[in-house]
Amino acid sequence: MKRLLVALTAALVITSTAAGASLAFSSPVAATEPTTIESCTTINASGEYVLANNITGAQDGCIQITADNVTLDGDGHVLDGEGENYERAIVATDVENVTVHNVSITEWAGEGILFESVTGGEVRESSFEVVDRGAVVSDSSNVTVVDNHIFDVNIVGVELERTNNSHITANLFEEKYIYAGIELSHSHNNLIDQNTVRDIGGNVLNAKESNRNVIVNNTATDTYGGVIMRDSDGNRISENTLSDTDTAVSVRGAKNVISNNTVIGGFTGISVGGSEDTVVKNDVSHTIDFAITVDGTNQTITDNHIRGGGEGISGSGGGVRVEGANQTIANNNITGAVNSVKVQFSNGTIEIVDNNLESFQRGVWVADKERAVCGQKESTNASFVEVHGNAIADDGYHFYGVLNEANGTVNATGNYWGATDGPSSPEDQTVTDPKTGRQANGSGTTVSDGVRFDPFLTTDPTTDDAQSEA
Template sequence: MRRAVVCLLAALAVGLVFAAAALGAGTSAAATGDATYVGTNVTTNTTWTPGEGPYVVTTELTVTENATLTVAPGTTVQVAKDASITVAGSLDAAGTSTDRVSFTTARPKPQPGSWTAITYAGTADSRLRLANTTVEYATTAVRVASADGRITVQDSLLRKHVRAGVAVTTADGPPSLRLARSTIADTGYAGVAVTTPGTDPFARRVAGVTIRDTDFRNPGQYGVVVRARHLVGVSVVGGSITGYESGGVAVSTGNRAADVPGPDDRSVTYTTVHGVEFADARGDAVTIESGHLDRVRVSDIDVHGVDGDGIGVRRAIDLDDVVLDDNTVRGAARGIALTHRRAQRQPPHVSVAVTNNTLRETVGAGVSIDAQRLFVSRLDVRNNTVTGSGGDGVALHAPVLSGATIADNTVRGSHDRGVNVRGSRVRNLTVAGNRVAANGRGGVRVRAARTPGPLTVANNTLVNNVAFGARVSGAANGGPVAARNNTVAANTRGITVDGPSPVRLTGNTIAVNTRSTARSADASAVGPSVGVTLTNASGNVTITRNDIYGHLVGLRAATNGTIDAEHNYWGAPSGPFYASVTPDGDGDTIRMRRGVADIAPIAETPHRALIERPSVSLTANRSTVAAGTDVRVTAASPAGPNATYQFTVDGQRRPTQASPSLVSAFDDPGAHEIAVAVVNDRGVASRPPATTTVRVEDASTAPATTAPPPTAGPPQPADSAAPPSLLDSVLSVPGLLGGALWVLAVGVGGYGVVASMRGAQPPVRGRVAHALAVVAAGVWIAAGLLAVPPLLSAGGVALAGWGVVTAAVVAAASR
């Protein structure tokens, strides 16, 4: 009986194969025609059509000047080995979304490099247009050897080329070049390359290059590379660049631009990279190298999975209206890296805005700006979010730095400093409105080898940083150092100023700066406790209307005169403990190693709301468990809804989380300690951490856990049985009867189709086969309705399948 079932299925398969074979034979005959071989140049206006194709280009083919070759939708052009198509006139290959034009190889086993290229060598009146066109398996898809005319590639696919999708090789640069909504994939060197051959790969001038909404996939070394002495109006907008080896978008004006002053200066103007995704690649996402930069913008790009820098501006001479805005960079070497080099005999001009960027988990600095000399009219680092940097969050270095603003940024969790500014002379610097938290080597650091100031640190929130909240140092007096209206809390130390510059500390909250000096992210240990530190200060120091409390030492200073320290709140109505003035004060201590502090009058109440450390407790849902059993611990704290929790399990710190609960399991028997510190929304951590201990017993000695007995369901009838399977149904009497009729129908119908294909008269009319199939399906359907349910589905499927195959055979025969 089982063999009968196998035979039945085999017969059905044979029938379907016969029908498909008939259909395929008809399709092949319709699609195959004689190829048109092209071995002479196109000298007059000519149209290639799919009915005459495929066109096989057997040798070098030129579309001569004043001639236009039009390739109609659905046409295939096959180019012989080492042959190419040169366009001195015009080429218009415009397919449609359903009938594409194809330029490919005639080789049966296509490989990249099977033919040379479509080479554009046109005049001012020439046009090269590829629309809904596929160009594949060449050395280069489109090679541009003329700077005249216009090239457009839209809605096209350029793939599997040895060198490039589009390569511009003329020293005069490209003509008007526009790519839109296309894909360039699997090229060896670049998706789009503007480079000249020879020892100097830099074109004289590149202008009018627009790449919009185009995807570059595995393009080789570069997605887009442009090497020219002058770039004007180059834009890459939308789309994606993935899988490159050296750079996503790379623009260079020459290796020694800084040594070429005067009329031959290199320049990049009106250049834009906007809205492009860069992913899963090596090298920088965007690089602009050397020259005078004017109206250059990189904005709204998304960089992830890239091991180079997100945005790199290298060795620029002038930076005039350079905007790096609203970009997202995750996991790159650095987020944004800018270097400036002074040109010979030319004063530098700098106008740069680094704004609204999100830079996360970079290996080095989030923002790195390194300049030889910056007298800036505008250098704004503003409204950026920088988190988890492996170096500094924001790093700014220049021997002479004047006129920079670092404002309204969030810098959190950097391995080194949150904001790090250094140089020989630093003046007219503003650090304002930033939130700088939980950085590994300090909050805001300004270090001048010679003179700091004038500079302002204002309205910042500097919390939970190792080492210090803010520190300014310099060897000589460069101008006043002003820190006002900052919140400086829960750091190792609060505010430190080293050097003789005048100091103005007004309106700050400097509280509970007692974090451990350990560089780990653990915020649970208590370390040094100093609010304000002044070393080598001049007598020109004002500390007034601040709240300084929660420290062992509120003020530690060494000055050459008297500090004006009036109207400060020191943590208690009785004032600070100042041995020579207020020995009964219960507030923070004042320690003067040199000089004196004039503290009266003293503020008896704080000027602003007090900052207090949050408390926390920790409980476990069970204290003794078997090995491998989950334990849930839950922290309780009044720290507020935006608090975060830092759990530590057996000395290993877990990632910071918003949930107050943690679930863990332990494999090793013994006592295991779980600790938690809570950090409130102001960045202040609880001290000390709350702990609990969980004891784990060996599973072999722990009491066994017995599962509850299964809940009894309703009693089942004694004669209830599972429904018959499909195999049992086919082996039933109606199943076998219908199967026999179906095998007969398939045999008669299949034989008739084969006979018709051979031009012979079938021995049995087609209606007989149809009738047998309908009767067979009817037997199954009737049996399914009456007694054997699975046969109902079998009959329906058989009847529908017969109809589909019959329709396909009829359609194929009528073509």
């Protein structure tokens, strides 16, 4: 009898539980409608909000967001400051997880959208027109600015100030801009990728004191300048395409990597100054001045492909211009530059090794230069210049394979001069190796006085197993 009661009780419990579950699943939960906004306001409660109409003739800080977990949908409507010197359209301060999307912001004297002390959030699918600054993110982290159209902006499109671990991606910047499309200031570990910048009067990106950022897969054309970084370390600038800019990439700092970029035209291609930067596997073509310029110390320029360069600077531009100390120019392919490599103001070892230099006026030009820096005279010391293992080819276009105009002797032994019998001397002159006394009477490219060339390679090291003449 007891066993029967237990079984019946268990059956009732199972039946009741199943029924309860069935009732729970059959009860629909009503969806919460977004709160509509029809005029300037302060959002001080979590939730979803939507603009119901355009807001015109607004006020400073038209929409203020002071609560966490807020989504504001502009629904395609316009926040119009009407050019009345109102400073900001939307401001989020001291909050987490805020998203603003699908809003059009026009005619504001300050920031279109300001995120200040925000942790986690998005600005997306919005447009900014006739504002001083489009989207500004300050003292924040983990913010994404994505898929916005930012045009006819006076100063800066997107600005990160003291902001880390954030993402600027897939935005379109065009027209006007006095300063830059993107600006980083004291901002670290950010990703800037897949943006398009075109026809602006400023730079693609300005950065100062900003470290370990990644700038990758962006496209820019017809801008005043490209990616310009100052006092910034450990950044990676890779796989960008920059056309017709004044200077495509300019970096001053330490341990930055500039790699796999495509630079077409413009004035200067890539410029590095500081220490321990690496410029590798870039394709730079037809710059007016130099494709790559290098100063500072311990810089490495390697495996780049340079075509043309220097045509617009009365013969003084070209492939690579290098100064400073402990610099390495290696394994580059430089074709058709007026001067393949120019050395000036050398005050430490400059290694030019294993490069392929073709179709130049001067293959390696050690220029006699002087200047005063902080009251101290600097000049070019040719004795610091080491040129080895290069193919310095003659196609009838050149003036000199190696030209030394500075004090000291260039060590250029172990190079291939475009002929098995070695380098030649200038017309009506006989150059001899300053150490071995061998005459430069071959049929290869020309060397000047003050150049060691013996021994030399008798085969092209870029195509064959190089052999050195005894």
